[in-house]
Amino acid sequence: MPIRWNVPRQATAAERLDAALADTAAAAGAVVLGPDGIGKSTLARVAAERFAAAHPGTRVRWVTGTPTERAVPFGAFSHLVRIAEIGKPAALLRAARASLGDAGLLLVVDDAHQLDVLSATLVYQLARAGAARLIVTARADGAPDAIAALWDDGLLTRIDVEAPDAPTSPGEIDAFLAELTPPARAVLEYLAVAEPLSVTDLNALAGDGAVAEAQRWGAAETRMRGGTSDDPVVYTAHPLFAERVRAALDPDDARQRRTELVTVLARHPSDRLSDRLRLVSLALDSDAPPRAADVVDAARQALRLGDLALGERLARAALRRSGGLAARLALAHALGWQGRGREADALLAEVDSTGLTEAALMDWALLRAANQFWMLSEPERATAFLRTVRNRVADPGPRTTLDALSATFAMNTGNVGHAVKVAGEVLGSPAADDQAVAWAGSAAALCAARGRGGSTTSSRWRGARWPPNIPGCCASPSGWRRPPRCCWRAGSSRPANSRSSSPISPSCSSRVARSARCWWRTCCSPRANSLLRQRYWVQPRPPWSAPVTRGGRCR
Known part of the structure; x- marks a missing residue:
């Protein structure tokens, strides 16, 4: 039977949330903070429905952070923004804001602590510019800096929701999951690997009627997100379900689920860059590995988006598979931009440059010289290296x-x-x-x-x-590894020792x-x-x- 959540009544929080949305003189929306399982998502949904009913011209769009989409730049926003043809992160963010529009937009961002850096950045900029009304739910701990800045900088009203005296325990959740029927359990296992998934794909993977069975048990739910997503899409009914299932899933079973998922998703490839990056990332740990050239291209795209950790992971995987120069250069870029110049130099030093074409020689030499000069602070070595390479170029x-x-x-x-x-x-x-x-x-x-x-x-x-x-x-x-104080907006209240995050x-x-x-x-x-x-x-x-x-x- 469906699990019963011990959720307290949040009448005061609901009133404050309605007031924050309606008050045009104040910040355009609110951040609802509290631990998992206390009804934050329900508060946000009800408030959005009430506001949309009172303002018929409102466009409501949903964004939900998940652990799997956090691994991909703009993962949670993939259904709302198009980023394939845009270059640097600043241009990406401007294009993303423009694609959302600003006429009557109410954006609900659920589980914002699970957003990637670029998605969190976009939410901050929308709040800073007043381009949309926002309802954001999150845990106060572990949120990206850009999300924490929403309340630190006074951009959105902060609403803290207290946990119940007797919250639902992990043991109760595990007992509920153990009672699930095989189709409902299979739905959660696929969602633990990649969330969200379309109803069509999940039914193809777990069997016809599996999604409906999971919904009947209260283990999963379908949502209409709006934008260009394959609505309806399926999420776990609660983040703890995916977390507990992921922890209990045997590594071999998880790999099999990823393989099956990659096979299904590859049948209808997406033109959205975030979706392509997610597919390549999934395929790396499956029995359906992608071509090395595709992994190198994905690594370059991740670096272009400023996701250095993902770029490094993909480039390393491509180098293990091919050992080619393109993968080595991508990995050296990722290492150097993270301040790991010694590792990048050692990686580039392994290249036998005598057999390189002139174009390949230039790609290798320019990167190695720049790394020696800026990352290793060895200007004499870098300058001498450039002279040596110049003598080889006709x-x-x-x-x-x-x-x-x-x-x-x-x-x-x-x-x-x-x-x-x-x-x-x-x-x-x-x-x-x-x-x-x-x-x-x-x-x-x-x-x-x-x-x-x-x-x-x-x-x-x-x-x-x-x-x-x-x-x-x-x-x-x-x-x-940390932005200096002068990097913050003039007049910002952000402290100099604010939490660090990987630069984009x-x-x-x-x-x-x-x-x-x-x-x-x-x-x-x-x-x-x-x-x-x-x-x-x-x-x-x-x-x-x-x-x-x-x-x-x-x-």
Whole structure:
């Protein structure tokens, strides 16, 4: 029989939640905090229904955090935002906000402590901009920094819900799970591996009628999330169900469930990037492994989204399967951006460069030199390495690119005269590609900010077509694990020792940041200014404050 939850009446919390949604002069919504199993989701659902009934033009959208979707960037928002063609994290967040719209949106975010960093960032930005009314439920402990900032920064009304005197015990939950019929239990086991799943897929996996059986027992529930999801989708009726089933599932049985799930999901591949990343992640620990090339591509996409941990996991898996250079480079990127430059250098040192094509040699050499310079703080070694590689390259285009990177090295070590000289030669070379122009232009302009500009405002640089991704041009990885105080929005109440979280993009050194701000004011054309603000100014800040900090000042 269905489990009986010991849920207290929350009349006061419901009244406060209704008031927070209705008060246009206050924060646009509320955060409902409390432990699992006390009725937070029910409070949110009832409040959303009441508000939508009183305001017919309201668009209600649901986002639910789960442990499996937390492993993928924008996992919980995959049905609401499209991210396949967007580049850097700041641009991703702007596009995600735009795709949600702002006309009468009521966004319910359930179990927000289970959101990935980008999803949590998006919730924070929606609250900061007042782009939607929000009902957020979460546990106060273990929430991402961006979610904790919702109440720390006073953006949403905080409503604490007390636990009952006699909460439902884990033993009662285990006893209930032991009584489930095999079809209902199978539904929970698949959801423990990947949650949510569509009704169609779950019935194909667990048998016709399995979802209805799980609902009859109160073990699972279907939800209409809105957006572009395969509604209805199935969630466990309570997060503790998936947690307890996952803990009890034998590793071999879990692997079999993943294999069966990957087989079914692969029959109708999704065009949503989050779904593709989730499928590849599931397949790695199954008996239906993906192609190594697909894993490398997924690793690159994860790194592009700023999920360094996922990028490392995928790249390592691809390297074990193929041993190829592409997987090795992706893994080195992931390690370097996490401040693990020694590991990245050792990984790159294993490459036998004598058999590489010129294009592959350049990919390997540029990454290794940048890692030696910025992550290992070995400028002499990095500069000498660039010279050695340059002597092996015959094509003038790649040689110019190597020169451009050496100019940035010279600028960063204070050798301004040499940096200006080399940068000028690169900018004047017809063989220079976009990347070389970007590196040389940045080096020359930063030197100009120090009073040694020369002809850095030449039309060659000012009119350059900036490539969409310029490694090292506007961000030098320094391996910071925690944003400095100056990264927070001006006037923020966030303390300097706030909890750390993995950065979603490489941080920049304060020395370069100070120079770059002067450079923008003195040297950049409006177009270059706009482009480089997207690539540089945004990235040193915590991701959730990026688009709303224009005018903020680093001290």
